[in-house]
Amino acid sequence: xxxxxxxxxxxxxxxxxxxxxxxxxxxxxxxxxxxxxxxxxxxxxxxxxxxxxxxxxxxxxxxxxxxxxxxxxxxxxxxxxxxxxxxxxxxxxxxxxxxxxxxxxxxxxxxxxxxxxxxxxxxxxxxxxxxxxxxxxxxxxxxxxxxxxxxxxxxxxxxxxxxxxxxxxxxxxxxxxxxxxxxxxxxxxxxxxxxxxxxxxxxxxxxxxxxxxxxxxxxxxxxxxxxxxxxxxxxxxxxxxxxxxxxxxxxxxxxxxxxxxxxxxxxxxxxxxxxxxxxxxxxxxxxxxxxxxxxxxxx
Amino acid sequence: xxxxxxxxxxxxxxxxxxxxxxxxxxxxxxxxxxxxxxxxxxxxxxxxxxxxxxxxxxxxxxxxxxxxxxxxxxxxxxxxxxxxxxxxxxxxxxxxxxxxxxxxxxxxxxxxxxxxxxxxxxxxxxxxxxxxxxxxxxxxxxxxxxxxxxxxxxxxxxxxxxxxxxxxxxxxxxxxxxxxxxxxxxxxxxxxxxxxxxxxxxxxxxxxxxxxxxxxxxxxxxxxxxxxxxxxxxxxxxxxxxxxxxxxxxxxxxxxxxxxxxxxxxxxxxxxxxxxxxxxxxxxxxxxxxxxxxxxxxxxxxxxxxxxxxxxxxxxxxxxxxxxxxxxxxxxxxxxxxxxxxxxxxxxxxxxxxxxxxxxxxxxxxxxxxxxxxxxxxxxxxxxxxxxxxxxxxxxxxxxxx
Numbered sequence: 001x002x003x004x005x006x007x008x009x010x011x012x013x014x015x016x017x018x019x020x021x022x023x024x025x026x027x028x029x030x031x032x033x034x035x036x037x038x039x040x041x042x043x044x045x046x047x048x049x050x051x052x053x054x055x056x057x058x059x060x061x062x063x064x065x066x067x068x069x070x071x072x073x074x075x076x077x078x079x080x081x082x083x084x085x086x087x088x089x090x091x092x093x094x095x096x097x098x099x100x101x102x103x104x105x106x107x108x109x110x111x112x113x114x115x116x117x118x119x120x121x122x123x124x125x126x127x128x129x130x131x132x133x134x135x136x137x138x139x140x141x142x143x144x145x146x147x148x149x150x151x152x153x154x155x156x157x158x159x160x161x162x163x164x165x166x167x168x169x170x171x172x173x174x175x176x177x178x179x180x181x182x183x184x185x186x187x188x189x190x191x192x193x194x195x196x197x198x199x200x201x202x203x204x205x206x207x208x209x210x211x212x213x214x215x216x217x218x219x220x221x222x223x224x225x226x227x228x229x230x231x232x233x234x235x236x237x238x239x240x241x242x243x244x245x246x247x248x249x250x251x252x253x254x255x256x257x258x259x260x261x262x263x264x265x266x267x268x269x270x271x272x273x274x275x276x277x278x279x280x281x282x283x284x285x286x287x288x289x290x291x292x293x294x295x296x297x298x299x
Numbered sequence: 300x301x302x303x304x305x306x307x308x309x310x311x312x313x314x315x316x317x318x319x320x321x322x323x324x325x326x327x328x329x330x331x332x333x334x335x336x337x338x339x340x341x342x343x344x345x346x347x348x349x350x351x352x353x354x355x356x357x358x359x360x361x362x363x364x365x366x367x368x369x370x371x372x373x374x375x376x377x378x379x380x381x382x383x384x385x386x387x388x389x390x391x392x393x394x395x396x397x398x399x400x401x402x403x404x405x406x407x408x409x410x411x412x413x414x415x416x417x418x419x420x421x422x423x424x425x426x427x428x429x430x431x432x433x434x435x436x437x438x439x440x441x442x443x444x445x446x447x448x449x450x451x452x453x454x455x456x457x458x459x460x461x462x463x464x465x466x467x468x469x470x471x472x473x474x475x476x477x478x479x480x481x482x483x484x485x486x487x488x489x490x491x492x493x494x495x496x497x498x499x500x501x502x503x504x505x506x507x508x509x510x511x512x513x514x515x516x517x518x519x520x521x522x523x524x525x526x527x528x529x530x531x532x533x534x535x536x537x538x539x540x541x542x543x544x545x546x547x548x549x550x551x552x553x554x555x556x557x558x559x560x561x562x563x564x565x566x567x568x569x570x571x572x573x574x575x576x577x578x579x580x581x582x583x584x585x586x587x588x589x590x591x592x593x594x595x596x597x598x599x600x601x602x603x604x605x606x607x608x609x610x611x612x613x614x615x616x617x618x619x620x621x622x623x624x625x626x627x628x629x630x631x632x633x634x635x636x637x638x639x640x641x642x643x644x645x646x647x648x649x650x651x652x653x654x655x656x657x658x659x660x661x662x663x664x665x666x667x668x669x670x671x672x673x674x675x676x677x678x679x680x681x682x683x684x685x686x687x688x689x690x691x692x693x694x695x696x697x698x699x700x701x
Contacts, residue, residue, distance in 0.1 A: 149385055
């Protein structure tokens with residue numbers, strides 16, 4: 001390691017020197033192969049969406065469609081004969097409405113609760129926060145039947161309310177917001193109080209505007225998780241009219257409908273349902289990164 | 300207003316762009332926020348900036364109580380009604396024979412006491428066999444997925460952390476992307492890739508391997524391996540393996556390993572989750588003090604020694620975090636099973652979570668389903684308690700997290 005004796009080294013230089021050239025080339029080949037393993041499935045998905053059924057079945061690995069066709073997309077988007085049993089636009093609409101309302105609810109209610117837990121003094125606060133922490137540990141999968149029970153009892157089973165309301169607050173989001181508000185210097189609020197602002201005004205027009213980065217993280221994470229939500233919708237609804245992209249697609253591919261192959265159609269539907277989150281991801285990756293770290297809590 | 304805003308923005312940007320310290324900060328606050336130790340209402344949070352001394356402001360802060368409860372009321376309502384109450388209701392239903400029709404709280408459903416739990420754990424019968432099968436499947440899933448995803452995530456993080464590697468950002472994006480997509484959508488892609496005559500088998504045929512019919516293959520990989528070595532005949536097991544049984548499954552059935560079909564789900568899980576865990580490792584790697592690495596380099600250590608004696612020890616707390624997060628989430632596998640197998644072939648992709656769902660919604664035996672859910676809940680809460688306890692222990696040591 002001769003290079004370690006180099007005197008001046010910038011912050012971005014490695015501590016140890018470069019690998020010798022042959023090793024470096026092997027390394028790059030291996031790393032590229034690994035990267036390919038992560039990208040290739042999505043690429044195959046994209047390509048297969050433009051194949052015909054027989055083509056997809058006989059050349060699953062070919063990266064060029066023999067006879068490129070947009071038939072799958074036309075069926076999904078309702079441009080050709082109604083996509084027999086694949087009401088994709090309905091799924092899309094449901095997912096969009098639900099994700100929008102859930103995200104709005106979470107951003108508002110999580111930040112209100114997070115602020116109160118971080119800053120407001122009220123009896124029972126410590127106990128309440130302990131409860132939130134405890135509830136965060138409850139695994140979603142053990143809640144399948146319980147959630148159905150409560151929705152059924154309240155008459156909310158198979159309604160939009162039943163799909164949306166239970167997701168409107170999430171303990172992990174409250175936790176993230178509480179963390180953030182604790183890091184905001186107190187002087188700001190004090191000053192607002194001195195100027196005569198009430199609790200709500202202080203929160204709404206002083207503290208919340210400062211929380212923009214945390215709110216953006218929360219918005220993105222909430223949108224992603226409600227867009228990808230599956231189990232809650234599975235137990236909260238049964239009619240086709242309430243199917244979202246996840247429940248609809250799951251029923252479609254798990255054999256209830258097509259049974260046969262129809263892979264171009266299935267993969268195109270999966271691709272379209274991934275697009276909004278993918279677009280968000282490529283624009284705001286660092287918020288996802290933040291979410292993955294802060295939300296070691298989230299699981 | 301403007302100077303304050305800038306300051307807050309700076310602070311949060313500092314939070315965001317350097318990923319460092321996040322998991323530890325999260326872990327720390329999780330354990331400090333215990334019932335016994337809420338931070339003092341007037342005190343600053345752990346990350347608050349140092350502030351000037353103020354006059355006591357008790358007078359000004361009177362009347363915050365009602366506001367506090369008003370602010371948390373939506374949370375209390377939603378979490379109470381749709382998280383806490385359901386758990387209590389399900390606890391009651393797990394003591395009933397209820398078919399989902401009548402109102403379970405009116406006394407029409409037959410009270411069964413602990414029958415549902417007994418049928419799962421102690422009585423011979425189909426219920427117990429199915430439950431034991433699902434436990435076996437899930438145990439193999441956990442046993443393979445957790446080490447593989449942790450190991451892979453660590454390798455990915457070490458790669459992406461190489462300062463001289465070109466296209467690190469693009470690689471990080473590629474590795475992380477599967478984690479943010481919908482589990483249903485990626486399961487669909489994997490269904491396509493692993494069909495009998497699908498992309499994976501085409502790839503395998505290039506190197507002269509005839510791939511199995513993945514999703515239709517119920518054979519356990521361990522029994523295949525033992526069979527290939529001629530130790531056990533998978534079709535006619537004999538001796539102690541066949542004679543002894545536990546929870547209604549013979550030893551041979553317990554030891555046959557995950558089925559080929561389950562292995563595809565394991566591959567999918569490792570592929571999708573490694574990206575998230577990679578980020579957690581990456582944050583910890585970037586947290587390692589540079590001076591430590593530099594002084595080690597001056598000592599003339601080689602790469603292996605650096606990894607073995609500097610990097611890995613520094614990652615130990617995060618390693619434990621990742622392992623326990625993995626344990627907690629792998630015991631809950633559901634979405635992938637729903638799409639890729641629904642228990643088939645031969646019940647080898649059945650997991651407790653899916654069994655609980657199908658007992659209730661397919662077989663209208665909600666009591667049984669709820670009982671399974673509670674056994675899972677107990678198991679997962681134990682794992683979570685273990686995790687939180689371990690992190691609390693670490694925080695108790697002074698100066699550990701600085």
